[in-house]
Amino acid sequence: MPKIVNTHQAEAWNGYEGHHWAEYQDRYDAVNSGFNDMLLAAAALAPHHRVLDVGCGNGRIAWLAAQRAAHVLGVDLSGPMPARARAAATGVPNLTYQQGDAQVFPFPPHAFDVAVSQFGVMFFADPVAAFANIRGALRPGGRLAFLSMHDLGDLAEVFAVFGGTPVPVSADTGPLSPSDPAVIDRVLTGAGFTDVAAEAVEAEQVWGRDVADAAAFIMGWGPVRFALRNASPSTVDRARDAVAAALAPFADGDAVRLRGTARLVTARA
Numbered sequence: 015m016p017k018i019v020n021t022h023q024a025e026a027w028n029g030y031e032g033h034h035w036a037e038y039q040d041r042y043d044a045v046n047s048g049f050n051d052m053l054l055a056a057a058a059l060a061p062h063h064r065v066l067d068v069g070c071g072n073g074r075i076a077w078l079a080a081q082r083a084a085h086v087l088g089v090d091l092s093g094p095m096p097a098r099a100r101a102a103a104t105g106v107p108n109l110t111y112q113q114g115d116a117q118v119f120p121f122p123p124h125a126f127d128v129a130v131s132q133f134g135v136m137f138f139a140d141p142v143a144a145f146a147n148i149r150g151a152l153r154p155g156g157r158l159a160f161l162s163m164h165d166l167g168d169l170a171e172v173f174a175v176f177g178g179t180p181v182p183v184s185a186d187t188g189p190l191s192p193s194d195p196a197v198i199d200r201v202l203t204g205a206g207f208t209d210v211a212a213e214a215v216e217a218e219q220v221w222g223r224d225v226a227d228a229a230a231f232i233m234g235w236g237p238v239r240f241a242l243r244n245a246s247p248s249t250v251d252r253a254r255d256a257v258a259a260a261l262a263p264f265a266d267g268d269a270v271r272l273r274g275t276a277r278l279v280t281a282r283a
């Protein structure tokens with residue numbers, strides 16, 4: 015097992031959070047798949063490219079990239095999620111997954127043409143060090159393209175029932191930290207990247223087939239579970255009812271669809 019410095023995140027992604035993501039792979043893919051084509055287009059993949067997927071999770075983006083490029087390596091802090099990804103990639107010879115901390119992973123120098131990430135670069139304790147390590151894995155002139163959270167989009171309305179977001183908000187670390195273009199520019203420039211560009215993008219996210227299904231899934235999501243960790247069973251029941259009521263306006267036929275917002279960031283090594 016390679017060195018890990020993001021120990022707190024490693025515990026989360028190898029604990030409840032990572033197991034939840036692995037178990038509900040299809041559900042999380044349904045939430046985020048509306049962003050896939052935007053990220054792949056920004057990555058501008060070519061058949062000869064060697065691609066690194068940072069924080070690859072259950073591996074969907076790496077799998078899609080492997081259909082368009084020469085080779086893809088997915089790296090993730092989690093054990094359960096890349097295990098899931100490996101199982102789905104049987105018979106895809108140009109795709110490998112490794113467990114590791116991208117902040118300090120011993121990538122072969124300049125071995126990749128493109129680094130991509132779908133919401134996997136928002137958790138570094140030292141973002142400048144982490145992106146510098148990723149830059150070192152890219153050939154000079156290589157491309158970085160990633161998605162990070164912008165704000166909570168329509169989820170903010172659902173989370174209002176908790177009196178605010180259960181997702182930790184901090185300027186420099188935490189999942190919402192790479193949402194401010196000035197922070198993104200400072201971090202990536204500090205890590206040695208150039209031509210940094212960040213645009214706001216949106217996609218429809220499917221959270222469940224109906225209100226009860228979506229509420230149950232959201233109640234199991236790591237940040238919500240954590241926010242309610244000391245709550246009594248009756249409080250949890252009331253929270254589930256409140257989440258379901260907040261989701262009702264988003265139910266549409268056979269799905270509950272929320273607008274998700276993200277930053278699509280590109281830069282050059």
Ligand SMILES: C[S@@+](CC[C@H](N)C(=O)[O-])C[C@H]1O[C@@H](n2cnc3c(N)ncnc32)[C@H](O)[C@@H]1O
Pocket residue numbers: 020023027042043046068069070071072073075089090091092095114115116117131132133134135137138
């Ligand atoms: C929100 S999930 C996104 C997973 C996947 N890219 C997707 O779109 O479904 C964040 C992922 O980043 C990974 N991650 C967090 N910090 C990491 C680090 N320092 N190095 C590598 N992976 C990391 C987590 O284990 C998790 O799989």
